[in-house]
Amino acid sequence: METGTTGGTSGPEWVGLPGGLLTLRRLLLVFWTGLFALVTALVLGLAAGPAWAALAGVWLPVLAWGWWLLGRNWLSWRYAERADDLLISRGVMWRQETVVPYGRMQLVEVASGPLERRLRLASLQLHTAAAATDAKIPGLAPAEAERLRDRLTELGEARSAGL
Template identity: 50%
Template sequence: MTNSPEAPTPDSSPAPTEQASAAPAAPAAPLDADEVRHADHDPAVFTAGAFDRIVEPRSEARLPLGDGTWYQLAKAYVRVQLITTGLFLLLVLVGGLVAVFAFDFRWLVIPAAILLVILAAVLAVTPRQARSYGYQLRRDDLVFRRGILWQRIVAVPYGRMQLVDITHGPLDRGFGIAQLKIVTAAAVTGVTLPGLTQQAAEQLRDTLIEVAETRRTGL
């Protein structure tokens, strides 16, 4: 009797073959709502020399601030406004006195007095009014707010910005502040930040220009 060779039994558990499969890349972390994609963006520049908080209306029906970081105007802006308005008030007062006593223009007493009262009221509310200004850099837009009695909040999409302009007069330069104006396709959505420090205005301009270009090109 001959023994037939046993047929090889197939391995029921074949050796696994390695497959080169790349692990899925982790999704990029989204930008924080208060950040802008800019290498030189330094929030400390926006807070240096500025007020520490926004003054809100006392009414419960006021427009809420919402979440996020709000930046404010420079404290030097108030001094510039007080000097400018005070000089105008002094000019009106001296001009009125000269017109009345030197040229006997007594009819100028009433309009001059009304103008002086208005200027005095402007001087009184200027510090509080300046602290109602604020701006916030969000993911897709810049939000601007101002006003105590008449509040205004504007959201300007980065992709709609056409021009970012910085201007300052001699008195502004003396106190180290500047005015930054944002022009969009729709004139009603334009924003003017009247009293930023020079460094804050320049950095904000560069940041907005870079982010606006990114939004327009769809990157």
């Protein structure tokens, strides 16, 4: 995990995502582009002849471009815990920064699908009263996701008790 501050000493302490999420997304990219290349080669090979099957190579630049984009996207994900809220920042071209006040959180859950469990990953999902402000942090280590869940739940209960 990367940790660091941005823009001076008074800024939030940002935490990057571990590399497991990047591995998962790149594995899925290789699987799907490989499958599309195989189907393309089979269809063109059977319909137009073996020479046309070589056009399945068009998926190689798609794979390379997707590989690079996934790396850039993964680097853009980060989060920071502040005194009154949680910041989640993501995006390369269209940067999004979500601020979730602890007192507005209604539910904090940790989820992990079959592929995520295989790679020891978990996602943290934050639910608030307004559906538009729900936030998610994917690709965390399960222990970190559980730590965050417990901490955010505790802070949320403390902040909402004063309302």
